[in-house]
Structure formats: structure tokens, C-alpha cells
Amino acid sequence: MSTSLAALRIGFIGAGRVAQTLAPAFAGADLNVAAFYNRGRDAAQQLGSRVPSARSMTHAQQVVDSCDMVFLTVSDDAILPVCRDLRWEPRHRVVHCSGATELAALDHAKAAGASTGGFHPMQMFANPDVALEGLRGCTVGIEAEPDFRRDLEHLAVSIGCEPLALPAGVRALYHASAYYVGPFLIALLKEGVELWKSFGASEADALRAMMPLLRGTVAAVLDGGLANGMGGCVARGDVGTILKHLRALDERFPPSGALYRELALRNVPLGIERGTLSAPRAAEIEKVLRRSSREEQAVS
Numbered sequence: 449m450s451t452s453l454a455a456l457r458i459g460f461i462g463a464g465r466v467a468q469t470l471a472p473a474f475a476g477a478d479l480n481v482a483a484f485y486n487r488g489r490d491a492a493q494q495l496g497s498r499v500p501s502a503r504s505m506t507h508a509q510q511v512v513d514s515c516d517m518v519f520l521t522v523s524d525d526a527i528l529p530v531c532r533d534l535r536w537e538p539r540h541r542v543v544h545c546s547g548a549t550e551l552a553a554l555d556h557a558k559a560a561g562a563s564t565g566g567f568h569p570m571q572m573f574a575n576p577d578v579a580l581e582g583l584r585g586c587t588v589g590i591e592a593e594p595d596f597r598r599d600l601e602h603l604a605v606s607i608g609c610e611p612l613a614l615p616a617g618v619r620a621l622y623h624a625s626a627y628y629v630g631p632f633l634i635a636l637l638k639e640g641v642e643l644w645k646s647f648g649a650s651e652a653d654a655l656r657a658m659m660p661l662l663r664g665t666v667a668a669v670l671d672g673g674l675a676n677g678m679g680g681c682v683a684r685g686d687v688g689t690i691l692k693h694l695r696a697l698d699e700r701f702p703p704s705g706a707l708y709r710e711l712a713l714r715n716v717p718l719g720i721e722r723g724t725l726s727a728p729r730a731a732e733i734e735k736v737l738r739r740s741s742r743e744e745q746a747v748s
């Protein structure tokens with residue numbers, strides 16, 4: 449940690465899940481989390497209980513006036529108006545944690561001479577206690593002018609994260625990428641759980657069975673990369689199994705059949721790259737997957 453970071457008074461405006469994770473992480477790294485403000489009382493109390501040494505302020509401007517580095521950890525759409533309603537000075541460093549929001553949302557502070565930056569931890573912040581555990585090793589997408597970027601990189605390292613310099617203009621794509629392995633992964637788990645429920649199992653039963661598979665999939669990808677980490681009927685070229693899946697899904701869960709087709713088509717190039725799926729078998733699988741459920745019924 450650089451001495452300049454240790455000397456900074458850090459404040460949070462917005463005491464939601466990200467603030468309730470980052471503030472204790474910074475405090476645990478011997479940084480000075482000095483003050484915070486939240487519009488509603490509940491989140492303010494929760495953050496206060498996690499970092500008792502930080503002062504709960506009654507107005508956001510008090511955080512700005514009493515701190516050097518201020519995190520605007522409000523919801524994305526509130527970043528610009530909240531920043532615009534505050535008075536900033538050149539001594540301030542103003543940060544938002546949104547993945548997709550451009551730094552221009554902080555232009556009001558920049559116009560007052562403040563340094564502005566983005567600090568986006570690629571992590572799921574649903575429960576701050578769980579997220580705090582998951583911070584170690586997690587990537588933080590950082591965008592700022594070079595001097596301030598170095599400070600934010602040190603800040604990320606001080607809490608065990610991996611800083612990643614984001615070039616200007618890529619935030620929306622960078623953030624969309626995180627959705628595939630965060631919220632969309634949960635959507636896929638839900639698809640699987642619903643199938644289990646159809647034969648009488650509970651969500652807990654289904655998740656208990658799926659978690660070792662999920663962990664095994666992650667381990668296989670970490671070991672061999674995407675293509676080599678992929679098993680399953682597309683990788684093997686088992687057209688008959690694919691047809692069984694499609695017919696069962698189309699009969700009971702037509703929207704799940706449509707999603708299965710989309711996803712299995714994305715598996716085909718990986719099977720070819722893996723070397724276990726021949727080009728003719730890949731073409732056969734693609735033909736089956738491109739047939740709609742109605743066309744499938746007609747040929748079966």
C-alpha cells in the first residue's frame with residue numbers, strides 16, 4: 449500500500465451491498481474509512497455496524513467535505529445526478545463502482561478539478577459477508593487518468609484483488625461479459641432446477657446435485673481451457689442423445705427447448721476445436737439444432 453493511500457480519508461455515498469463489502473475490506477486493509485451517507489436508514493445502520501469507526505453523516509455533502517476519496521456507490525442511474533448535486537474541490541478523488549457507466553457521469557466533479565475514476569469489482573454482491581470472502585483474487589476493472597489509476601490499482605491490490613486497466617469506451621461490453629458468468633449462470637441453474645422440479649425434486653435437492661457438476665466444470669476449464677474443459681453429447685457427437693433431450697424438452701418445456709438449441713449450437717465449434725467432434729458429425733448436429741420443435745415433430 450502506498451503511503452498516500454494510507455493518508456486518505458475514504459468516504460462512501462450509498463451504503464448498499466457494494467459499499468457494505470468494500471468499506472470493511474478497506475478498513476481491514478488498514479485504510480481510513482472515515483465517513484458514509486445513505487438516503488435510507490437501514491443500509492446506513494448496516495454499514496455502520498460493519499465499520500464502527502466510520503461516521504454516519506446526515507447529508508452526502510458532509511462526506512464530501514470530510515473525505516479525500518469518495519465512492520459514489522449508489523445505483524447506476526443515480527451516479528450522475530448525485531455527483532451533480534454535490535460541491536467538489538480539486539483535492540477530491542471521486543470514484544464510481546459501476547461496470548457499464550462511463551466516467552462522464554462524474555464530469556461535474558472533474559469540472560471542479562477533482563480526479564475521477566471507475567473501480568468495478570467483477571464479483572456478485574448479493575450478501576456482503578459472502579462477497580467479502582470472494583474479493584480475494586477478484587478482478588477490478590479500473591479506468592482513470594494515469595496517476596489516479598495507479599492509486600486505484602494499489603487500492604485494489606490492498607484488498608487482495610487483481611487490477612485490470614480498462615481502456616476508455618469499452619465499459620458496456622466489459623460489463624456485459626460479466627453477465628454471462630454471473631446473473632445468466634443463475635438463469636441457467638434455474639432452467640436445470642425447473643426440470644428437476646418436474647419430477648418431484650426440490651430446488652435444494654437439485655442444487656445439491658448440480659453444485660459438484662458446476663465445480664467440476666469450472667475445474668475442467670481452469671485445467672484445460674474452454675474447448676478441452678467441455679464434455680457432453682455435443683463434444684462426443686452423440687446425435688441420438690441430443691434428439692432425446694430436444695423431444696423431451698419440446699414436449700414439456702418448449703421455451704427451454706429453444707434455449708437448449710441456442711446453447712448447444714454454441715457448443716459445436718468448441719467440440720470441433722476440442723478435436724472430438726468431426727466436421728460431418730458437427731454438420732449433422734447443427735442441422736438437428738436448427739430445426740424448430742414443429743419441424744422436429746414432422747421428421748420424427
Ligand SMILES: NC(=O)c1ccc[n+]([C@@H]2O[C@H](COP(=O)([O-])OP(=O)(O)OC[C@H]3O[C@@H](n4cnc5c(N)ncnc54)[C@H](OP(=O)(O)O)[C@@H]3O)[C@@H](O)[C@H]2O)c1
Nearest residue numbers: 462463464465466487488521522523524526545546572573
Ligand atoms: N451488486 C453487484 O453485484 C455489483 C457488482 C459490481 C459493481 N456494482 C455497482 O456498485 C454500485 C452499487 O451497487 P449495489 O449493488 O451496492 O446497489 P444497492 O445494494 O442496490 O445499493 C444502492 C444504494 O444506492 C442508494 N441510492 C439509489 N438511488 C439513489 C439516489 N437517487 N440518491 C441517493 N442514493 C441512492 C440506495 O439508497 P437507499 O437505501 O436509500 O435506497 C442504496 O444504498 C452500482 O453502481 C453497481 O453497478 C454492483
